[in-house]
Amino acid sequence: xxxxxxxxxxxxxxGASVKVSCKVSGYTLTELSMHWxxxxxxxxxxxxxxxxxxxxxxxxxxxxxxxxxxxxxTSTDTAYMELxxxxxxxxxxxxxxxxxxxxxxxxxxxxxxxTLVTVSS
Amino acid sequence: DIQxxxxxxxxxxxxxxxxxxxCRASQGISNSLAWYQQKPGKAPKLLLYAxxxxxxGVPSRFSGSGxxxxxxxxxxxxxxxxxATYYCQQYYSTPGTFGQxxxxxxx
Numbered sequence: 209x210x211x212x213x214x215x216x217x218x219x220x221x222x223g224a225s226v227k228v229s230c231k232v233s234g235y236t237l238t239e240l241s242m243h244w245x246x247x248x249x250x251x252x253x254x255x256x257x258x259x260x261x262x263x264x265x266x267x268x269x270x271x272x273x274x275x276x277x278x279x280x281x282t283s284t285d286t287a288y289m290e291l292x293x294x295x296x297x298x299x300x301x302x303x304x305x306x307x308x309x310x311x312x313x314x315x316x317x318x319x320x321x322x323t324l325v326t327v328s329s
Numbered sequence: 330d331i332q333x334x335x336x337x338x339x340x341x342x343x344x345x346x347x348x349x350x351x352c353r354a355s356q357g358i359s360n361s362l363a364w365y366q367q368k369p370g371k372a373p374k375l376l377l378y379a380x381x382x383x384x385x386g387v388p389s390r391f392s393g394s395g396x397x398x399x400x401x402x403x404x405x406x407x408x409x410x411x412x413a414t415y416y417c418q419q420y421y422s423t424p425g426t427f428g429q430x431x432x433x434x435x436x
Binding site: 252310 | 373421423430
């Protein structure tokens, strides 16, 4: 059974960066494909990006290109998502989630508990 | 990007009711559709994938159907623990996109 445990809540000022971690247990990170999804307060789910095992590369949603970086430390089985140039609209719960590849896309089978990032001056 | 539209946005029902939630894609998605359940303050949970395949451990009262652009999630007999928000997600193409959610409330 895959378990994903994320880092704690963050409060950041506009213009700052935030780095959220996601620790994997039950499997190694190399056996999984990790993605990130966010959810603004009271809103729906928004895919940010993740590792595409078909291409062996990390892909990002166009909306976040240039502002987001997703990395992995396989020695500790921990994935990271760093978002820079934060603005108030980035206030959201950020989830890591593993994906199951199906055809040309993927769905999300295991989720972390979420990390609330609040951007406020 | 493929747009996903769920209906209704909210729904009131009673324990024991049969309920159906609809998800429409802006183009055909060849059954590349997943359904998730989310309870307040919790992460989403995968219920079904490939439009109709039940994820392991999910009760059989949940079922999915559809084809082309139109899909449905049906709960055959609502239980108290089923009151939550439900999301569909297409994975026919990247980026995978979600519906806006359907909030299922107790009548």
